[in-house]
Amino acid sequence: MRKILGVVLAILLVPTLVGAQAGLKKRRPLPPEYGRVTIGTAYAEQKFPDVQFDHWVHRAKFTCRVCHVDIGFAMKANATGIKTEDIINGYYCGTCHNGKMGIEDRKVFAACAKTYTDEDKQQRCSRCHTGKETGKRKYDFFAFAADMPKERFGNGIGWEQAEEAGKLKPLDYIEGVSFKRKALEIPKDIDIEAKVPGMNEIIFSHKKHSVWNGCESCHPEIFAIKSGTTKYTMMEIFEGKFCGQCHLSVAFPMIDCQRCHTKPVQ
């Protein structure tokens, strides 16, 4: 009896356990960090630190579609299962990072190799395999961003405006991987009603998205081709599904509520 009483008392007196994450604010990544993805190496015995991949440096030259459709990178880090051999054989990173492909006036450095010297390890391996440290990047974010249109949040760069103004000409074709197809007609913008009464409606622009994504990045896997068929909620988007696949970590972040919820309701 006394034991039970003790347990009851203990339960009553134990202070409320509070989840570490609940009800507090997250740190927002700094502009150079936004879109940085940590990719773990497939083989632990290789003892190579993780790869830090920066989206900004790549999207300055290529569309999303090229890597995520033509080359076949999954939309979630470490979901692709990239192996060193794949890269050596010219897949994934190795599609471009082969020491042969030219971009503008220079050659893209070769990534993984079967054999490597200590010097290689210093000079080449460490360009991607930087571990927690970002290492010394060849390209300076701030120098790049200085000339770009400004935008709230994310990288602080107006990627959309930069492309429209011709400041960026992202390539949508890589020789040997991409195939030329006749362009499809771009569907109209769609108006998505918010589920909460009084909340601004969402205008989804196919035009703005197709510049970077073509059709295949989203259809038919993420969104069914018929509007209204795929049911989703804002909750799921915040969990990284649907729009959240890109707009949580790479494309402008969802803290920019007003950028999608643009149409006031009467």
Place this chain on the structure above:
Amino acid sequence: MIRRSALLVLLLLLSPSRAAGNFMFPDPPPPEEYGNLLIGRTAAANKVKSVSFSHWVHRQKYTCRVCHFELQFNFQANTTEITEAANRAGMFCGACHNGKEVFGHEKPEDCQRCHNDDLRRGVEGFAKLWRLPEAKYGNRIDWGAALEDLKIKPAHQLTIEPAGQIGFSETILLDAEWAMVSGAIFPHGKHTKWLDCNDCHPYIFNIKKKFTEGLRMANIIEGQFCGICHGKVAFPLTDCARCHTDLKTVPVFKEPVSR
């Protein structure tokens, strides 16, 4: 109504120490010190005095979102990575304190205007706010009413404007944990005048009420959820009736009742 308040007091008196502990509010600072804080993450290491920051000085000129959203100040002192270099580069304090808009980092005599370790720095200016609408607690100023009556005209935007504005103003009702207490109202409209959607959503409050886990008074008093602002800067939690509108503001126990 009186009977209900009396019952609540009785309940508080009789409840086990845990409940009494939940309603232990810190001693309120004098009104002119409410919302003042010292920022000194690296002050000791750099052998400089901590910075005294006054919310009541700044909120007359800028709404919360300007600093806590655009300039990325966290809601907890000493968790934002403010450095002198960052300030000089125009981030954080340096967005305004740049020697052009307001005093910056150039003149040596200006250092002590912030780096003074003095929570009461500048309190003499508080008397000038006597025209603002009165409240019972905190700064004893009803900042919400001051804004609505245009007694203060803080800027709501500093850098790049959003694509549009979301005029979401629904007032939601949050159920109370206890049967004796009325639910709390949450007016979106009053909050969006000061804040951005993302100041609260989705990381502090889930966008769905039912998925916001741990939204309990005990956690709020510990400084989570509403307590991130209310209790430190926005009107304090002692002002029960401002949210639990059916309640009369109940007396606050400073000492736990031991029997």
